[in-house]
Amino acid sequence: MKIVFAGTPEFAAQAMRAIEKAGHQIVLALTQPDRRAGRGMHLQASPVKLFAQEKNIPVLQPASLKQSHPDLQKQAAALEAYQYLSGIDFDAMVVVAYGLILPQDVLDIASRNGRYGCFNIHASLLPRWRGAAPIQRAIESGDACTGVSIMQMDAGLDTGDTVLVGDLKIASDETSATLHDRLAKLGAELMVKVLNDLDKDVVIARTPQPSIGITYAEKILKNEAEIDWQLSAVEIDRRIRAFNPFPGSTSSLQGEQFKFWNSCLPKQVQIDPDAKPGQIVGCSADGVYVQCGEGVIEILEMQKPGGKKISASLCIPGGISAPNLMRFEKAANKQGDVNV
Template sequence: MKIVFAGTPEFAAQAMRAIDAAGHQIVLALTQPDRRAGRGMHLQASPVKVFAQEKDITVLQPETLKLTHADLQKRAAAQEAYQCLSDIDFDAMVVVAYGLILPQEVLDLASRNGRYGCFNIHASLLPRWRGAAPIQRAIESGDVNTGVSIMQMDAGLDTGDTVLVGELEITPHDTSASLHDRLAVLGAELMVKTLNDLDKGLSLVRTPQPSLGITYAEKILKNEAEIDWHLSAIEIDRRIRAFNPFPGSTSSLHGEQFKFWNSCLPGGVQTYQDALPGQVLGFSEHGVYVQCGEGVIEVLEMQKPGGKKIAASLCISGGTTANSPMRFEKLENKQGVENV
């Protein structure tokens, strides 16, 4: 089958590689414009663009696909992309974490002339966690399972019929990074199966999403990263794991900002009767025990400013006693006022 592929991050590139390896021909790639990243803030191509260039696939990078955009330059780029889609011969369009809204004109174009339409790989069990950050919000909310939905796209926000669904367990040790990798593999497998079935002439069973159980995974904001040690250990553990790799949970110790990358809920840890939230209670082999508003968390991996991710027990030094405790606290802004 001839495929138009729209996507940007590694999650999308993995599906793109699997589609290519399965023998389908990707005739055009849409991806977001190159972005500045890294310490040198150099322009970097998306993983989708990198793979497309390796395979000599034509790449388009409009900032929007809105044909009536107020900005004349952006509108011209969108119209150019639409004209290219109109001129090219393809059977279906696959969209994976593209980052741009597909207008109705593009959706209609993907369904014309006997085409199969536009399919999306969404990393949740729809209608649970529609929106931008389904992986992070599933961990943060304590979901015990998640999965991938192959969806026939419509004009709504992740509202289309599902045609194939696969489920995965969320383990107590999963971070967004580890869960992302497992979901990327599953999503690629399910998308290839969908395209293979179409290529064989098999009919897809479209299942409308139920009206109950709809939740929205709002975009992760950097200001969510700061740890509120007055929350329970369960909530803090989930957030630390959910915000790995972005934006990384943060807290302050002796005026230094630390990042927290991994944690777990320990068993049988003794606590000081008068311990305060954020107080370091002691050290494990690799971790640090910290008092929370309710319960104790074992922080496993941390990072000093300008340093590397290392075992939490190596990241902070010094002992702690009931009379002289180390305590993680909220960060302070330049005016010395605590963030809220």
């Protein structure tokens, strides 16, 4: 089959590689414009663009697909993309973490002339966690399982019919980084199965999403990173793992702001009835114990300002002999705003 592929990050590139490896022909790649990143803030191509260039696949990078955009430059880029799509031969469109809204006129192109329409790989069990950050929100909320939904796209926000679904259990030590990789692999496999079935003229059943159980995964904001030690150990542990790798949970210790990358709930730890939330109450071979609003959390991996990720026990001044009065606190600037 001839496929138009729209996507940007590595999650999308993995599906793109699987589609190409399965023998389908990707005739066009749509991806977001190159972004400045890294310490040197150099322009960097997306993983989807890099793979497309490797395979000599044409690439378009409009900043918007809305032909009515008020920015004339973006409007012109959207018109160029629309005209290109209108003029090429393809069977279906696959969209994965593209980052741009597909207007109805683009969806219509994918359904013309007997085409199969536009399919999306969404990293949740729809209608649970529609929206921008389904992986992070599933961990943050303590979901026991999640998965991937292959959806026939419509003009709504992740509201289309599902055509194939696969689920995964969320491990107790799962981070967004590890769950991302497992879901990317599952999503690629499911998308290839759908395309293979279509290529064999297998009728694909479409299942409307239920009207109950709808939740929205709002975009992760940097100001969510600051740890509130008044929360329970369970809630803080989920947030630390959910915000790994972005934006990384943060807290201040003796005037320095640290990032927290991994944690767990200790099975057995002596409770100090006088300990305050944020107070270090002990150390283990793997990390440090910190009192929370309810319960104790074991911080496993931290990062000093300007340093590398290391065992939390090595980040604490004095190591395992650190005084119990040492306490993580909310970092604030002179105006009282959180530093993230």
